[in-house]
Amino acid sequence: MYAISLGDDGAELRPLEPWQAQEFLAHVDRGREFIGQHNGLPDVITDLASSRAFLQTYAEKAAADTGRLCGIWWDGTLVGAVCLRTMDVGQGNAEAGCWLEPAGVGKGLVTRAVRALIDWAVKERGIHRVEWWVSAENEPSKAVARRLGMTKDGVLRESFLYRGKRHDEEIWSVLAPQWRAAGRAS
Ligand SMILES: CC(C)(COP(=O)(O)OP(=O)(O)OC[C@H]1O[C@@H](n2cnc3c(N)ncnc32)[C@H](O)[C@@H]1OP(=O)(O)O)[C@@H](O)C(=O)NCCC(=O)NCCS
Structure with missing residues (x-):
């Protein structure tokens, strides 16, 4: 319906919603082994029903303003996603996550997509x-x-x-003042 351009190579960030469960399942199937090295997503998405249920969970998080999920399309194919797994606007805290299928790796897609998501969280939602x-x-x-x-x-x-x-498990973070300063510097 709408898309955010991630650069001049055609990469796009778009909403990823329950009606796209078939496309999402096909993406996870292509990346099952690679994504599953460190990430439990492929164990959760095993068929169309579980794919739809996962996307529905994020639709509910978006409605409750407690998380977000966006897909990354490369050359018209869904190759990955970035998310705010949690978002607590009152506390100003969020946790970002990501994955790619092998066809999306090595192009900076996730770095660019997470940048757009953090920009939104910090600048529009006041996440600290x-x-x-x-x-x-x-x-x-x-x-x-x-x-x-x-x-x-x-x-x-x-x-x-x-x-x-x-x-x-390591916890990394960026704080809003650092994020804004880095944005100004670049
Ligand atoms: C984690 C993961 C998303 C990283 O993928 P990635 O392709 O290395 O990450 P990016 O999309 O940011 O791309 C960076 C790569 O693209 C290159 N690149 C090309 N253009 C770029 C650009 N414009 N900006 C940044 N990097 C760029 C970088 O040099 C880097 O390649 P290198 O590692 O060979 O130096 C991927 O390994 C993955 O999906 N793993 C499985 C799931 C997972 O573990 N998820 C994370 C759970 S915490």
């Missing part, structure tokens, strides 16, 4: 702190946090039980 929770072993995701100018706040040792193994 945006967090990025990441498995300590997920180097590509930590690189995104660094590219976004986030700071590593700390490590939750062995807090993340994933596929039978406990992992350290």
